Amino acid sequence: MPKDGGIGAATTRREDVRFLTGKGQYSDDIRTFGECAAVFARSNVANGTIKSINTEAAAAMPGVLAIFTGEDFVEVGGNPAGWAIVSRDGEPMKEPKRPVLAHGKVRHVGDAYAAVIAETVQQGKDAVEAIEIDIEEHDAVINMADALSGTNYVHDEIGTNQCFDWGWIEDNRAATDEAIKGAHHVTTLELVNNRLVPNAMEPRCSIGHYNTGTGDYTLHTTSQNPHLTRLLISAFVMGIPENKLTVIAPDVGGGFGSKIYHYGEEALVLAAAKKLGRTVKWTSDRSEAFLTDAHGRDHVTKIELAMDKEGNFLAFRTETMANVGAYLSNFSTATPTFLHGTLMAGNYTVPLVYVNVKTVFTNTAPVDAYRGAGRPEATYSLERVIDMAAREIGMDPTELRRKNFIKPDQYPYASAAGLEYDSGNYDALMDQMEKVSDKAGFAARRAESESKGLLRGFGVNAYIEACGIAPSNLVGILGSRVGLYDAATVRVNATGNLSVMVGAHSHGQGHETVFPQVVAEMLGIDAQSIDIVHGDTSKIPFGMGTYGSRSLAVCGSAVVRATEKIILKATKIAAHMLETEENNVEFNDGTFSVAGTNKSVSFGEVALKAYIPHEFPIEAIEPGLEETAFYDPANFTYPSGAYCCEVEIDPETGKVSVDRMTAVDDFGNVINPLVVTGQVHGGLGQGIGQALVENTTYDDDGQLLSASYMDYTMPRADDLPFYTVDHSMGNACTHNPLGVKGCGEAGAIGSPPTVVNAVIDALQSGGKNITHIDMPMTPHRVWSAMQNAK
């Protein structure tokens, strides 16, 4: 067995060495001989008709090689939505075309209507200034309620701003209404899930290359899923045959969802590369990133919780407006529906759930999945209304949750929102959370805060999420236009080391360290002899990439299956070498041996034999030792957790500080606790950021007011505490070979309601009758609420 590099070891990350020495290779670090620059002309109005574009003067500027406008892409396809949703009335969702460059109309500030290709970025920028565009400006469609009731449309051709009106589960609607009508107690909460910008620290970058000799294209791009990007460009947008297009996502500096999607800039640099026969590069600056990266969240929700007189949950009913922005981004229709509505039973034995979601086009940047993607919105609505209900009926918020938790003997559990949870123990998580957070010491800490003139609150939350989004058969029925399997190829080289090609993509998750731990454990060899290859469609099998906390649960399972095939074949070869039957061969600690004898061969010797097949039973076994597996999961995985936090509020200023934050998660089995803990930390940072400081603000004209780090508040080191993170209470996933559930998004799902619940607790402890404050709970909002409260 590998002593320190196998399953469960807190191995430090091998990829760190290149990142710590400046040797990472991110897209913008790549230079190609003869490369030129793409610079985009972007709309400064939110909604307008393009009357004319005159590029003559710009084309004559120094260094300008070509100019593209929307006219050049009329004949090619649009960037599609990956999930088809059907409205309650049976109508398919509205899918206006999303072109490579705006044509006819511009629909949000930042919408690109032209691109200049020039020798240098500076020349390109100068030429963009010289493009003359005549835009007839229209009123911007910004507010979702106004968008739904008005007749000013983002897309005139569809005659509505509603993409779809979705009900889940529609058959439960009447019963849910009935249950709420007759309930002993109904708690109602209207809330906003604030719009966020993912803000991966590396801005997007795309480099198009066209080989004039072979007709092959290569795209280097900041992607979480190079195969998906290739598929979209090939099958939908550009029609480039997949075998003529290689997509490479090298080191990628964070994604958080925003780099899942195909963007028009990728198609543009490919088209320009072909036209010019030169490498064409575009690197986003941060202002462009704010204007054009897919944003996240942006729900306005009314939720009702019905209870009987003992506090048993009878029904949840929600009505949500979800912003999709000006165009449908690739996952934008799945996020507010199947990644949100299906989680609206939470951790609870509630018998009825009904969710209504209306998605709304507005003249804003597209909105899509951002860390958690629908599940933070579900958890926030549920856990806020439950907390409010507990306070209304005078029950401890933890007790009300415990009273309604699904119990460990109820698995598999069919939730009222249509999922089958496989495993969990929410009471145990709550117990552990109360222990490791020292909940018992809260009263003393509150007294200490109060002695300093500060309010202190304790907030609690329980969440469940669905990760490893799958299986393909199910998601296909639900409207997904892609399969959601993943793939791995394990190549044992002749000298006994391994290259493992995976469909998942690592952009901070540590796959290069963690995946070898799995293979090393299975083969009983040194993890250092195993390398992961990812991010290059010419090298890896067709996989679906990394998002939705799926890498280990789905792609890791493919790695297991491929490694199992390796062991099977290696055993055959070993049997031949040991002159015995396969079933006499045992494989342990990297050694094949014949039971009851001292005859053995090492894994390395078998590998060598596979590639130098002298005296080899060619008729029974092929040479070589390389296997591929595609893995399509049987179900989602269901991580769950119990979180708590303690906040201090300065009543003089309204400033909220998170003093203690505890996350106890059930991730099933854990391969590398160091990496898992880091994933939770990052999610907590983003979740606390959402709760306290982050917000995306458009004015009524559709100008993005929060379009830089001067205006959009990113959480900084002094905004956040040390966290207490515990994942010792895992219940193994029952349906994947590693028993893993996924940890990438948990922190961002569990923390926002925890923080808000703590703030409300603190304010009420100070005698203020405040039941809700929308995120972000800035000093101004909290202070104002305190001034207005009795």
Add this chain to the structure above:
Amino acid sequence: MTTISMTVNGKTISENVEGNTLLSSFLREDLRMTGTHIGCDTSQCGACVVHVNGEAVKSCTMFVIEADGAEIGTIEGQANNDGSLNVVQQAFQDHHGLQCGFCTPGMVMSATALLKDNPKPSEQEIREYLEGNICRCTGYHNIVKSIMAASGQDVSKIAAE
């Protein structure tokens, strides 16, 4: 074009530059030292922090001609002479102080400058010093922990793994 010369990671260089070239662009484009990253356009993110005469500077806030004659240190020059990670780099690896790696060069350069001035910074001093360095991956926990560890402080009591 102006001719400038400076020492970068101990090596003397001399180049012709345009007057409006930023130090960050000069390092990346002219010297092809791409470890210094550019994550914003408002001098907020800190991914481009380098050392100018030993002080931490956001290299996007400085024209390269202003650095004429200076000693510049970048992430590429931080490792020990034998190529192994230095104390700060090693602490970041040991304590998982990085994930995607994009902000990391700036974090290491800032942390190094902090420790030069304040060899045993408190948690709060570290957090305040890192105001100008944004990380989106780590929630800062392990970055702060790494810097405390690099300064020789016992971090075994800091929560979790």
